[in-house]
Amino acid sequence: xxxxxxxxxxxxxxxxxxxxxxxxxxxxxxxxxxxxxxxxxxxxxxxxxxxxxxxxxxxxxxxxxxxxxxxxxxxxxxxxxxxxxxxxxxxxxxxxxxxxxxxxxxxxxxxxxxxxxxxxxxxxxxxxxxxxxxxxxxxxxxxxxxxxxxxxxxxxxxxxxxxxxxxxxxxxxxxxxxxxxxxxxxxxxxxxxxxxxxxxxxxxxxxxxxxxx
Numbered sequence: 001x002x003x004x005x006x007x008x009x010x011x012x013x014x015x016x017x018x019x020x021x022x023x024x025x026x027x028x029x030x031x032x033x034x035x036x037x038x039x040x041x042x043x044x045x046x047x048x049x050x051x052x053x054x055x056x057x058x059x060x061x062x063x064x065x066x067x068x069x070x071x072x073x074x075x076x077x078x079x080x081x082x083x084x085x086x087x088x089x090x091x092x093x094x095x096x097x098x099x100x101x102x103x104x105x106x107x108x109x110x111x112x113x114x115x116x117x118x119x120x121x122x123x124x125x126x127x128x129x130x131x132x133x134x135x136x137x138x139x140x141x142x143x144x145x146x147x148x149x150x151x152x153x154x155x156x157x158x159x160x161x162x163x164x165x166x167x168x169x170x171x172x173x174x175x176x177x178x179x180x181x182x183x184x185x186x187x188x189x190x191x192x193x194x195x196x197x198x199x200x201x202x203x204x205x206x207x208x209x210x211x212x213x
Contacts, residue, residue: 003035006047010034014049015067022071028097029067034060037090037118054088056108058203061150065200066091069171072183072197073146075099082141082163084134085150085205089115095148096124103138105130107207133207135159144168151205152179157212161192173202 011029020026035046037060042052051059070091075081079099086092086106092115095102104127106112112131119127130137134149135157142163147170149160156174164170164186173179179202183195 003033003046007034010047010049010063014064018064020064020067020071024075024098025067025071025094028070028094029063031097032090032093033122034063034090036121037088037093054111054114056110058087058108058111060088060090061202066094068198069148069150069181070094070098072171073148073169075146079145080141082138082144082147083150084147084160086115086129087111087150089118091148091150092119092127093122093124096127099146100126101128102126103128103130103141103144105132105134105138107131107133134205135208139163146170147172149173149205150202152176152200152202153205153209153212155212156182156184156194157209159209161186171197173200177201 007030011026015029035043038046038052051062054060075098077100081095081099081102083092083104086104092104106115109131116129143165144163145165145168147160149172152173166186166188168186170184173181178199181197181200183197185193187193
């Protein structure tokens with residue numbers, strides 16, 4: 001079956017049917033060719049409703065979770081977004097379909113290279129890629145309207161809250177196994193609001209964040 005038809009089935013059966021309503025998110029999920037972000041031997045499963053391995057003990061997230069986290073971000077085109085955990089670049093591409101400027105970072109060097117290649121194939125010009133530590137290595141571009149984290153710290157990192165604009169929000173899984181997916185809104189310089197969204201399973205966030213525990 002043509003990949004475009006598989007994408008449409010993915011959106012209608014796995015995403016819309018489960019309550020995702022944001023039109024921009026649905027259009028992005030219909031547009032981004034997920035099969036270009038998976039290994040050749042997994043192409044037949046590219047549009048299935050589960051995560052897939054991308055090597056180095058990392059995964060490309062389940063399509064529904066990508067759509068869910070993106071919808072919770074409540075994105076507008078003018079938003080400046082920080083993504084921590086580029087992985088193979090799929091979530092990044094979905095974001096790039098909606099907003100004008102994305103800063104993404106991946107701590108695993110091999111995956112940072114893979115993601116950059118994948119995204120270049122699709123000719124995105126609104127994505128800034130970096131290999132490094134997600135906790136601090138895009139601080140020079142802060143503050144951000146939105147932050148999305150696709151690996152789980154054990155505790156909520158204050159360093160990321162400080163990179164949010166006042167009024168900005170962050171979607172982040174926190175905890176060990178399984179984790180709780182939170183929406184964090186920075187209400188003022190010193191006050192945040194936390195909303196529990198779901199239970200999820202992500203790989204642990206590594207790097208400088210581990211020194212905070």
